Amino acid sequence: MSEQPVLSVRDLEVEFDTFGGKVRAVRGVSYDVHAGETLAVVGESGCGKSVTVQALMGLIPTPPGRIVGGSARLMGRELIGLNQAQLNDVRGADMGMIFQDPMTSLNPTMRVGDQIAETLVVHRDISRDAALAEAVRLLERTRIPEAAQRARQYPFEFSGGMLQRVMISMSLACTPKLLIADEPTTALDVTIQDQVLELMQEIQREDHMAIVLITHDLGVVARMADRVAVMYAGEVVEYGSVDDIFYRSAHPYTEGLKEAMPDMHQHGKDRLEAIPGSPPDLFSPPPGCAYHPRCPHAMRICNRIGPSEYPVGDAHHASCWRLHEDAPTTASEDGHAG
Amino acid sequence: MGAYIARRLLSGVITIWFIATATFFGMHAVPGDPLLNDKAVTPEIRANLERAYGLDKPVPQQYLIFLKNMLQGDFGISFTQQNRRVNDIIAEHFPVSATLGVLALLFAAGGGIMFGALTALFRSRMPDYLIMFLVIIAVSVPSFVFAGLGQLAILRLNSLLGFSLLPVAGWGTVAHMLVPALVLGLGTMAYLTRLMRSSMLEVAETDYIRTARAKGLTPRRIFFRHQLRNAILPVVTVLGPAIAAITTGGFVVELVFAIPGLGRYFVQAVQQLDYTVIMGTTVFYGAFLVLMVIAVDIVYGFIDPRIQVSKSLS
Numbered sequence: 001m002s003e004q005p006v007l008s009v010r011d012l013e014v015e016f017d018t019f020g021g022k023v024r025a026v027r028g029v030s031y032d033v034h035a036g037e038t039l040a041v042v043g044e045s046g047c048g049k050s051v052t053v054q055a056l057m058g059l060i061p062t063p064p065g066r067i068v069g070g071s072a073r074l075m076g077r078e079l080i081g082l083n084q085a086q087l088n089d090v091r092g093a094d095m096g097m098i099f100q101d102p103m104t105s106l107n108p109t110m111r112v113g114d115q116i117a118e119t120l121v122v123h124r125d126i127s128r129d130a131a132l133a134e135a136v137r138l139l140e141r142t143r144i145p146e147a148a149q150r151a152r153q154y155p156f157e158f159s160g161g162m163l164q165r166v167m168i169s170m171s172l173a174c175t176p177k178l179l180i181a182d183e184p185t186t187a188l189d190v191t192i193q194d195q196v197l198e199l200m201q202e203i204q205r206e207d208h209m210a211i212v213l214i215t216h217d218l219g220v221v222a223r224m225a226d227r228v229a230v231m232y233a234g235e236v237v238e239y240g241s242v243d244d245i246f247y248r249s250a251h252p253y254t255e256g257l258k259e260a261m262p263d264m265h266q267h268g269k270d271r272l273e274a275i276p277g278s279p280p281d282l283f284s285p286p287p288g289c290a291y292h293p294r295c296p297h298a299m300r301i302c303n304r305i306g307p308s309e310y311p312v313g314d315a316h317h318a319s320c321w322r323l324h325e326d327a328p329t330t331a332s333e334d335g336h337a338g
Numbered sequence: 339m340g341a342y343i344a345r346r347l348l349s350g351v352i353t354i355w356f357i358a359t360a361t362f363f364g365m366h367a368v369p370g371d372p373l374l375n376d377k378a379v380t381p382e383i384r385a386n387l388e389r390a391y392g393l394d395k396p397v398p399q400q401y402l403i404f405l406k407n408m409l410q411g412d413f414g415i416s417f418t419q420q421n422r423r424v425n426d427i428i429a430e431h432f433p434v435s436a437t438l439g440v441l442a443l444l445f446a447a448g449g450g451i452m453f454g455a456l457t458a459l460f461r462s463r464m465p466d467y468l469i470m471f472l473v474i475i476a477v478s479v480p481s482f483v484f485a486g487l488g489q490l491a492i493l494r495l496n497s498l499l500g501f502s503l504l505p506v507a508g509w510g511t512v513a514h515m516l517v518p519a520l521v522l523g524l525g526t527m528a529y530l531t532r533l534m535r536s537s538m539l540e541v542a543e544t545d546y547i548r549t550a551r552a553k554g555l556t557p558r559r560i561f562f563r564h565q566l567r568n569a570i571l572p573v574v575t576v577l578g579p580a581i582a583a584i585t586t587g588g589f590v591v592e593l594v595f596a597i598p599g600l601g602r603y604f605v606q607a608v609q610q611l612d613y614t615v616i617m618g619t620t621v622f623y624g625a626f627l628v629l630m631v632i633a634v635d636i637v638y639g640f641i642d643p644r645i646q647v648s649k650s651l652s
Contacts, residue, residue: 099548105546170553
């Protein structure tokens with residue numbers, strides 16, 4: 001990719017001060033998203049996938065949260081360290097965000113049309129009437145029937161799927177370059193999920209925007225993503241194209257996630273394989289590779305020194321000692337494991 | 339909406355009937371003699387008085403007579419104040435209490451919402467600690483102490499200025515009303531401040547405030563357009579009971595500031611077992627409160643679009 005990425009995150013680190021101590025929620029995350037492309041960020045709850053995007057949107061409550069280091073550039077513009085006013089220029093205008101629960105993410109005492117129009121009024125030199133007309137057009141674009149009437153209704157008069165469409169219209173109001181979707185379909189039932197994902201894809205094709213899709217549903221990843229970042233304990237452990245991740249995965253955690261995914265053709269398997277154990281406590285992450293206590297392939301070095309990133313293919317890399325040139329080959333690996 | 343209001347009014351009438359009945363029999367159960375007088379009362383005079391007030395009849399019959407008169411809006415003549423009709427007492431003194439109460443409520447609601455919002459805005463900083471400290475004092479100190487302190491403060495202020503800026507007691511002009519209304523509303527203001535503060539902080543944590551920030555709205559816009567309106571809802575809910583607290587609590591303040599309000603008659607009547615005045619003032623206050631609570635519920639519907647009168651309710 002020679003063109004400039006829409007979003008480029010480098011070595012981002014986020015910490016939270018709590019009574020129990022310092023929680024290192026994000027520990028050096030890097031990824032790129034290009035125009036017209038979808039990056040899926042996957043991982044278990046608490047792995048830092050949401051905190052990463054909230055940090056670059058400036059949505060982390062500070063205190064207790066703190067961005068310790070790293071950079072995040074949107075179209076080349078550094079986002080980390082912007083003040084409130086500068087951040088408000090970017091938020092809603094160049095990057096939009098939709099959230100997990102559409103039922104609680106809209107103001108219950110404000111008409112949805114006004115909530116959409118508000119974004120336009122704030123970011124553009126536009127009259128309230130013109131903004132309201134544009135809001136209706138945006139609702140039509142997300143295929144909400146009778147948009148003009150619906151714009152005058154309140155959120156409680158909508159279903160969950162319809163509200164997520166409203167959220168999408170709202171985040172698209174200023175045609176942002178980047179759409180961040182934080183588990184956009186988790187709270188919706190499956191048929192509605194499908195419609196919402198379809199809508200996002202369609203709008204992406206038309207506007208050529210970049211999408212960061214946070215999810216823990218590998219089915220959604222397979223359907224939507226061009227690239228995938230697999231996160232574990234605040235780090236990206238594997239990064240590659242969707243085919244790399246599904247067919248040539250190199251990290252044992254990615255393997256574990258795929259094993260845990262239901263499959264239409266489960267030959268001879270009655271039960272899904274779960275990854276044993278639970279994610280590490282980020283108050284004190286284990287030394288070495290954070291995944292080693294749960295890893296079936298863990299070696300002696302894994303609990304001492306964390307692995308660096310090893311290239312696996314073109315724009316595909318993973319952080320695992322097994323990829324080191326001195327690592328035992330898969331065939332003899334069992335003998336050396338310990 | 340019309341059907342809803344009619345339904346609420348009907349249940350209000352039942353409430354008032356219940357209040358009237360309970361008060362009537364409770365009052366008659368209290369030991370004591372309403373006709374007791376420091377003048378010598380001969381048995382003949384006493385019999386005449388009893389006949390005049392209908393006390394010679396059995397209590398259930400008295401009750402029926404009372405109900406019949408009440409439905410015609412007549413509460414009879416006071417026992418202790420010669421030839422003064424209860425309706426006249428209410429008509430003369432209630433406007434005074436109501437004016438004081440409305441002003442006190444304005445202070446309480448306005449101050450409570452404003453200070454509550456301020457504390458939330460300056461959470462864990464100096465203005466928050468200061469206001470919350472004062473709130474605890476205002477909640478714990480009874481109103482007669484504040485009434486006295488208020489008068490003392492007026493005195494000091496007037497002597498400092500060298501002329502009488504505010505009157506210490508009495509009734510008549512707006513200047514007479516300010517300090518008593520403030521004293522009367524203080525406890526409710528403190529309560530509403532606490533309620534507003536916790537409500538503001540709760541709203542600040544909600545998903546839709548996060549959405550508003552993600553839209554790039556200024557903190558000022560988020561505060562006024564998203565946070566405030568949603569935070570006021572619980573405060574509006576308690577305004578009905580707050581009106582009750584203020585109107586019934588007015589007695590002490592009226593006494594200290596020598597305000598000719600209804601509260602004094604309300605309390606005196608009970609002390610003197612003035613049957614007709616007790617019934618008149620109690621039923622009147624009861625009706626007033628029922629109306630206020632209904633009014634608050636209707637206003638609530640305008641602020642929160644989710645509260646609508648559904649078909650099944652009306």
